Amino acid sequence: MTNELNALLVLVLVINLVALGTGRILALIRVAALQGALLGVLPFLVHQHVTFPAVLMAVVAIALKCIAIPAIMIRALRDAQIKRELEPLIGVLPSILLGAAATAFALLFSNQLPLTPQDAGSLLVPASMATILTGFILLTTRFKALTQVVGYLVLENGIFIFGMLLIDAMPFVVEVGVLLDLFVGIFVICIITNHINAAFSSMDTRRIVTLKE
């Protein structure tokens, strides 16, 4: 099973790089949704047998990450009528390179960690860290409100992967709580997006600074 698991995780890592490499917001949202769908399968691969928490987690993850959140975002995108991240802080190619560096760092670093033998063979820890770092990169280099949301989504995906390690130990409630927070947060941001758009005729979150007292 470890092989299938690792194959899936490599796919997740590739998606990270694709997400960093795309300039179109719609594509970015779709890529993030695909990543969410892959993560939904993850609980079954980590646990060879089907348990109730695993099923629930898979259902919730797919429902939220793959369907609900992207749907809300695409709707917000359509309302706001923007297509591209026009002026990211760093270009597409440097982003991909940075993402690759982050992945390499995660792989190297996780070798240093004192993991249990069954986890040491899998890519769970490095994939989780690389995804978290990718989320951070998206958050810090993109300025449109919606790409920021994707950043948070990817960040949460990383946390979700890490949660797989602890699926028996960590209460399911915690993971669901994180998901719920994310869902509410994105819901709010998508509403705000429209308001920012209406108020500033731009979706650049840097403009919000003008609201600071």
Next chain:
Amino acid sequence: MIEAAQAAAATGAVVSLVLILVAIVLTAASGLPGLFVARRSARGQWVAAVMTVLGAAIGLAGAGLAFTKRGVGPLELPFTVMGGRPVLAMDSLSALFLVPVFLVGALGCLYGLGYWPQSRHARTGAKLRLFWGLLLAGMTLLIVARNGLVFLLGWEVMALSAFFLISTEDHRAPCRQAGWIYLIATHAGTLALFAMFALWRWSTGSYELSAAAAEGMSPAARNGVFVLALLGFGLKAGVMPLHFWLPAAHANAPSHVSAILSGVMLKIGVYGLVRVFSLLPGPPPAWGGVILLLAAISALLGVVFALGQHDLKRLLAYHSVENIGIILMGLGLAMLGRSLQRPDWVVLGLAGCLLHVWNHSFFKSLLFFCAGSVVQGARTRQIDRLGGLARTMPWTAMLFLVGAVAICGLPPLNGFISELLVYLGLLRGVVAPDGVGSAVAIVAPVLAIVGALAVACFVKVYGAVFLGHSRTPAAAGAREAPLSMRAPAMVLGAACVVIGLAPIAVAPLLDAGIADWMPELGSSAIPLGDLVPLGALSVTATALAAVIVVAVVLLARRRRAVRGVGTWDCGYARPTGRMQYTASSFAQSIVALFHWVLRTRTQGPRVDNAFPAATWMHTHVDDLVLDRVLLPAAEAVGGWFRWFHRFQQGLTHRYVLYVLVTVILLFLWAALGALS
């Protein structure tokens, strides 16, 4: 016998408390229906008024019942908070403080119908009424709480509601600023209270507020509780160095909010002090001394700063500081009496303290109601822009006069009675042979000076606002307030008169409160009537009132032909209202006397030649603590951290980057640690 009584109490003889709980629910919910009706609809304000008045009436019934010692609990709440069932209970002390809450709360709500109607304040009306109800509910809850956590719950509900009430007009910058300063002050106070209750829990083992629990406290813990209580409750009560939030908040809030803040919420701070000190038996004499000292400072500087103000409501706010000082004089004296086993000091001091709590809440609310009528009528709070309002607003002028006489402590109104009690207590302290007597002796003259200055201050206000000619067209065109605003003020004025004429009626209530404050007094308690000739006082006051009424009637009858002459017209050919003696010039001589603390800033005018051009002059009195200590200190701290602004620019991306950098550094640290 005792067991039977305990059983009766346990099986549900808690009628008084149940009434109070109903009052809490009714007042807390009073603003809710208003949120669901149309903005322009007046239905919400009527529902709120009915619910508040009903809740207050039920609550007053509960408080009244508590004086008969029936149905006062304790009532255990049916849930657990941090390992203990919270307890509510009533006693005469709680009941004494609940009366102003319900009375002013209900009257203020009715006043709001005329002063802040939904039709004119569609944006803020519903919000104001919601938090008004919550403020009343929070204050009521904390007064009946006998558990530290429930107390804090009520305290925070009250404090935060007050913040939203102060910043009702949040589109105006001064309101927002006053609100922020209040919020900082109240949070600082709450922090002190958290520390106090934590200390309480640590040294007694429970959050239960009872004298029995406090028995085992070490002296150091008691001193800690004393200092923290003084800080936390003192900030709320507005004791002099901690009063800095009060003038701006009272001046910028709507007038009925100023009334309940000044008349009632400050007293909740006093309640906290009175309650906590009653639970700590055997206080060292130093505690009473500290309180007397703070009281003297508050009273004197409060009235001095009031004299320097040009804003009617700011002036009244500083008078609140003064009156809190008088209240604390009584409390300090009672504490000293408790330390030194002098029941007569306890009775006189605490009776003065508790009665002045009532009195101040009545006459200060009355004055703020009248100030609100003036502001609404003439659309300015600047005393020197008003004038001659007695002609256009006769009812308001009359009611303001009642409040002014009462707050100055002049007979035959209620302020005189409570100040007399404090005087008598202080004078008994003076004749005491030990060294404490001479310390107390310093306070009595302070009280006398304060009384004299208060009279001067209200002569200034009344003369400039209501007498003479109107100084501006707005003041000339002022219209009398509607009945909905006059009637609540009349009720308060009547309360001032009744307590002034018949203090004997409230003496049993005060005796009950004193007995609850100092249970170890027991049979050695002296009834207030034995220490003060209340009967003679009533007769004298009534006679005096009768003489005044007769004199007024006679004067009114003998009214001569009215000649239209400027009041201070100095022989000018064409006098205008602006030439009158201003309030500032009236107070000038006293303000100059206190220049060492007031430090009035004067700007302009420069007169160079015989025919100077039009010019102006402006004087301003900065607040002692806020403008001269806290704001410069905050500026300085802000200056030291200016370099930090480079990192804090409001960009979320930057903040996320900081998180990322921190995480990576931690990773590296961990990796290096694993390598080595």
